[in-house]
Amino acid sequence: MSDLDPYEYLDEEPEEEATELHPGQSEVYSDLFIEQLMRFAVVVCSRGWGKSYLAAVAAVTAVFELLELDIKVPNKNVYIIAPTYDQVKDIYFPIIFYELGMENHVIKASKDTGRFLFPNNVELRLVSFEAVERLRGKGAYFVVGDEISSWKKGITPKEAWEGIIQPCIVTRWSEERRKKFGARSAGRALIISTPKGYNILYDMFHFQEKDSLWKSYHYDYHSSPFLDPAEIDRIRHTIDPIEFASEYLASFTESGNSVFYCFKRERNVDNTIADFHDTEDVHICIDFNVGLQCSSVFALRGKQMEFLDEFKGHPDTEQLAIAIATRYKGHKIYAYPDPSGKSRKTSAAVGRTDFSILESKGIRCLAHKKAPPIIDSVAAVNRMLYTAAGETHLRVHPRCEGTIKSLERTSWVDKNPDTAAIDKSAGEEHFSDGVRYGTEYLFPVLRGSKPVARGFAF
Template sequence: MLSVTQAQIDIINDPARFKVIVAGRRWGKTHLSLFDLLINNDNGCWKFPKMKNWFVAPTYRQVKNIAWNILKEICFEYPQLIKKKNEAELSIEFINGSTIELKGADNEDSLRGVGLNKVNPDEFAFMKKEAWTEVLRPALTDKKGTAMFIGTPDGFNYFYDLFQKGKNEEDNYKSWFYKTIDSPFIDPLEIEEAQRTLDARTFRQEYEASFEAIGGRIYYAFDREKNKTDQIYNKNIQLIVCMDFNVAPMCWAIVQNIKGIDYVIDEIVEYNTNTEYMSKRLGDIYGYGTYYQIYGDYSGTFRSTSSRTTDYEIINQILPNSTIRTKPNPSIIDRVNAVNSRLCNAKGERRLFINPKCKIVIKDFEQVIYKEGKREIDKTSLDLTHISDAIGYYIDYEYSLKGRPIVYQREN
């Protein structure tokens, strides 16, 4: 007889609308997800009539070969509740009119246009973000449905973002974390065998449910906890602004240096914007008469064919007490090495800290990677790399001996 543990029952009974469970291999993730669709106190198929609940795995093959067999084993212990089983559609209809269906996220079009009471994405780390944001989340809207995300980590991707949201209990999300050994059904000797046969990183990810950096992570010295600070804006200390002039998004990081330690205290991120608007946003927040030290991309000193004014000239027109500090862009390796040395040097000293409110900075430091087989930054994601580049311009200017700096001030 299949059953769930007390810890799993507690998760099922928790009132959070969106639940995120990170668990190691063989912990019982699929069992929990299927039982939740059946016995949940808000919209379980066995408890309420006319519910429409979905279990979604990364691929149709995974659903058919694994989850479908488990679901049949669960349900067929209670044949009196079943009205109809459809092997072709991987669905079971119950006598109260509720239906549970199993789907694969590899065919997104088949998931559209349906209103759902509950959806449980399984092994969500291996699905596209858009499967949730553009397809499954809208399906819950009219019925105010719920969801349970569950899986083993696979790097710092969108599943990681949702887990962090749940840890902070934001927007009715809530998270749980379990290692494989936490399951009462796992023999500890199996864990020991896995330790002998797997490399340390794979074991941590698969059996300890650890979010591990994917291969080629650039800012490997960054640690979300060890580089964290509660430092906030101090009006008596110089404001440093690190700039990247990408348009969508344009990202500026706000830094203060205290006794040789750099603290990223704020970030300004806007989409489809321009330098004039960003300068006014900075002025609105920290003052138009404030003295700023500006660090950024050397390309900001160039005039474009569409404008006779450079980015830095625009900044000085709006924020007149600004000093621009820039130099020809260093090699990527030099800039990255400079940033990593501030995050944590060979002696274990950390001299660059991030306030947790700076979520885009943290995301960049955790997720920016090299192109496979190359020492070039992977720019595939339009949202990544910009704010870490901006911080890199500042750090390379102040802490690298290479390149001749340029100080640009407003002409009177």
């Protein structure tokens, strides 16, 4: 093995001024490399916190760990992935090559290709998310996922992580292979980003709740020694509160993109909601869609909508109707479907509609003659979720994961509520579409063509 110490370079005296990790950066670095408390770190932080520098230091540390290994050990690769190639090379090449002194250790480096070649067949590569599929089938000892909330072009970030990046790590650098090759650690990753609403970063941030290999960190602008509080206070007066919350408070919840902006897990998700009693009526919101048939089941208790169950994945309305009637046999069942189902047939035989199929199984359908304006149904749901007086009339049991995610993640096209167009590109809207139909039918808000008001929720 090489006699290089992978941590020694941090203490070397550079020719000019030394750059040290600030307390937040040091916490993450120590947990990941010194204490090795986890293999996957998720850092959610504000602008100006020092994401790129920490990511570069982490990547270089991984390189030095690999330099300890025999030349014959395979897959000695470190990758830094950023949204675009211009970003990844313009930000990271100068930090790694000059500021961290890797010009003194590389055999060859190229900013144009984003490659750093080291002795012992060790390589550090700068990769754009646009080209992430080129990593398919390769091995990675360490990966940085930079600004994952801004990974846009090509496949989705979720597909990239689950189908390409994570397999690069766990299939080539498992704990067993670490022991075999004498490496300091099994494969690891650092996911570091400023949040932009509910997306894969939000999911990853919560992985620590069910997997001890993950650990998450949250740092707002107060944690950065690089930001002047007076400047931030000035910015506070020049941008809207939603953007400020995302960029400087590193907040997921106030993304400015959420249709159901009054939904908050802490007040709308409740595991104490009682199940249906034997004779209680069952109410179901349904979004017709072949192969999905997303349906949210609730109890109507006074003016409270309490969601207790959900259905998803039935191939057509016939199979959904059978499943509902079977599960809730002995109950009166009321459905609130998409009004277009009165005439539309979701993979049904000629002469049968979605409504007639449901009613043939004893499910009564309640719907307007035509769908209400989106802004009206959205306003109805938001009012049930939380009123200006601080009242909550819509709660969801944690078992209804699809309904919860849909209420959290349904977003406006181009982040613009004034268009009253819901973004359907990610397929997050199916459960919440059904909730809109049922809520607006039972508790309508007559708003005409006015845009959805934001007001108190922010």
